[in-house]
Amino acid sequence: MTAPEEAARRARTLREQLEEHNYRYYVLDQPVISDAEYDRLMRELRELERRYPELVTPDSPTQRVGAAARTEFGAVRHVVAMLSLDNAFSEEEVAEFDRRVRERLSVEDVLYHAAPKFDGLSLSLRYEAGCLVRAGTRGDGRTGEDVTANVRTIRNVPLRLRGAGWPAVVEVRGEAVIPKRAFARLN
Incomplete structure (x- = not known):
């Protein structure tokens, strides 16, 4: 049975609202609704997706919650190599x-930031049409591990990019880090 248009519209609205609340809570640290209200919205979306499985999207907030992290990873081949940066330990090396x-x-002056x-785990996040489709580790620079399922559980990594006008493909590279206290709790 296909989802009625009203259910599809409501699911879309709930996904947008929940992503906005996730952004305000996890990125801005400025929540605007109570935990109870957030939970109510999430329950409503889960119920709609349970009744109409075709409404589930890869970027749905329901795809994060309760997802078990994977411990076995497939390979990811980087289109552009993920290289590491060299360190400079003296003024001479910086110069x-x-x-x-x-x-x-071919310039005289460069402004640096x-x-x-x-020190964390180097990651590459690939977005297509604004939606997270792949997360990979650096590995040997050419081939890394596919950690998409694990990255989807990180609440401040967007499953869908905010705003409009993004290129068809966007690749974001950086470090996944964890505070020492949280790391100690894991060990």
């Missing part, structure tokens, strides 16, 4: 890095 950058860019280095 040499600056010289190489200016030379390669420096931030503390986090």
Whole structure:
């Protein structure tokens, strides 16, 4: 049985509302509804998706909650290699890095932004049509592990990019980090 149009519209609205509330809670740290109200919206969406399984989408908030992390991973081949950055431990090494950058860019001055280095797990998140379709580790730079199912459980990683006008394919690379206290609890 296909979902009635009203149920499909309601499911779409609930997904949008829940993603907005997830963003406000997990990213902005500024919730605007109570936990009880959030739970009510989530229950309503789960019930709609239970009654009409065709309404389940890969970016639905219901696809995060209670998902067990996988411990066996398939391979992910990177279209563009994920390379690591070199460290600089002295002023001379920083000056040499600056010289190489200016030379390669054919410019006199370069403005840098420096931030503390986090040591975590290098990840590549691939979005197609704004929807998260793959998450992979760096691995050897050419081939990593497919950790999409695990990354979908991280609440501040969007399953769908906010806003409009995104390119057909967007790849975001960075480090997944965990606070020391949370890491200690896992061990």
